[in-house]
Amino acid sequence: DAKTTQPPSMDCAEGRAANLPCNHSTISGNEYVYWYRQIHSQGPQYIIHGLKNNETNEMASLIITEDRKSSTLILPHATLRDTAVYYCIDLMNRDDKIIFGKGTRLHILP
Amino acid sequence: GAGVSQTPSNKVTEKGKYVELRCDPISGHTALYWYRQSLGQGPEFLIYFQGTGAADDSGLPNDRFFAVRPEGSVSTLKIQRTERGDSAVYLCASSLGPGNTEAFFGQGTRLTVV
Numbered sequence: 001d002a003k004t005t006q007p008p009s010m011d012c013a014e015g016r017a018a019n020l021p022c023n024h025s026t027i028s029g030n031e032y033v034y035w036y037r038q039i040h041s042q043g044p045q046y047i048i049h050g051l052k053n054n055e056t057n058e059m060a061s062l063i064i065t066e067d068r069k070s071s072t073l074i075l076p077h078a079t080l081r082d083t084a085v086y087y088c089i090d091l092m093n094r095d096d097k098i099i100f101g102k103g104t105r106l107h108i109l110p
Numbered sequence: 111g112a113g114v115s116q117t118p119s120n121k122v123t124e125k126g127k128y129v130e131l132r133c134d135p136i137s138g139h140t141a142l143y144w145y146r147q148s149l150g151q152g153p154e155f156l157i158y159f160q161g162t163g164a165a166d167d168s169g170l171p172n173d174r175f176f177a178v179r180p181e182g183s184v185s186t187l188k189i190q191r192t193e194r195g196d197s198a199v200y201l202c203a204s205s206l207g208p209g210n211t212e213a214f215f216g217q218g219t220r221l222t223v224v
Binding site: 002041043045046085087097098100101102103 | 114143145150151152153154155158166169201203212213214215216217218
């Protein structure tokens, strides 16, 4: 079973920042926080991952709290193409499989 | 190819029939994963290959499901005596292997058992 908890759905206005929260209540010291998203009728797509420090790439930013019990994925300027289900996952780099939860369904409103 | 390729994209079969689903991973990726996804649910892990061997098949639901990867590249998921409950999207993913868990997913095969 997935070890993370996320809200089932969220809305965000187009052009605004989308902030998706995730709780990692059982994360261990050597587990990374990974985020994937799944656009309708497509396979999941990797977004970003981090261990302790905040991370940023061309798609998103990842904020991890100091105790690592929660994280936030930030899409800085959401567009309609960001409508998807977003999954956060705790994962050790030597793990052999990703266990998905139900994720957060993000609706971008025009 | 540029990404993970799955064929067929859609498969309709009758209850009790045998089906094979194919996955072509990204060239050079040693790790390959199969997942199953039902409507409204996240992908459910089935099996993981590292090279030719199944490193973890703990997600296969029963002995009707079997997967192979004989040459460490293409993989085939085989389902015997299909049941209506097997209807789902079957997703394949590949990655560079242990220590690199950025997985690349295919578009999936939608299996419908009637």
